[in-house]
Amino acid sequence: QVQLVESGGGLVQAGGSLRLSCAASGRTFSSYTMGWFRQAPGKEREFVAVITWRGGNTYYTDSVKGRFTISRDNAKNTVYLQMNSLKPEDTAVYYCGIWKTGSYYSRGSYDYWGQGTQITVSS
Numbered sequence: 001q002v003q004l005v006e007s008g009g010g011l012v013q014a015g016g017s018l019r020l021s022c023a024a025s026g027r028t029f030s031s032y033t034m035g036w037f038r039q040a041p042g043k044e045r046e047f048v049a050v051i052t053w054r055g056g057n058t059y060y061t062d063s064v065k066g067r068f069t070i071s072r073d074n075a076k077n078t079v080y081l082q083m084n085s086l087k088p089e090d091t092a093v094y095y096c097g098i099w100k101t102g103s104y105y106s107r108g109s110y111d112y113w114g115q116g117t118q119i120t121v122s123s
């Protein structure tokens with residue numbers, strides 16, 4: 001059983017930065033393609049970013065391109081999301097998940113979600 005634990009959330013002013021971490025248990029972390037999603041109140045969970053298991057490929061939703069960077073450290077079983085130039089519309093609970101099959105952009109393609117970490121961006 002894989003467990004994911006997100007951390008690094010908090011309250012930040014618009015224009016600020018945060019770095020989220022997602023620590024995974026299990027000895028096969030390096031073989032996982034990992035994604036970040038977010039869910040704002042009253043909205044569906046939406047794709048933010050994904051990094052393939054070797055870290056060679058990353059993909060982002062358009063609204064965060066140029067502001068967010070996903071990375072991973074396989075030695076630490078951790079994936080990161082560096083978030084810069086934060087906007088109030090980035091406010092959401094952020095989740096990491098392990099891609100299983102299908103589209104990287106679809107929530108249904110992931111399993112083993114973490115508990116989420118709250119990001120609140122004030123204007």
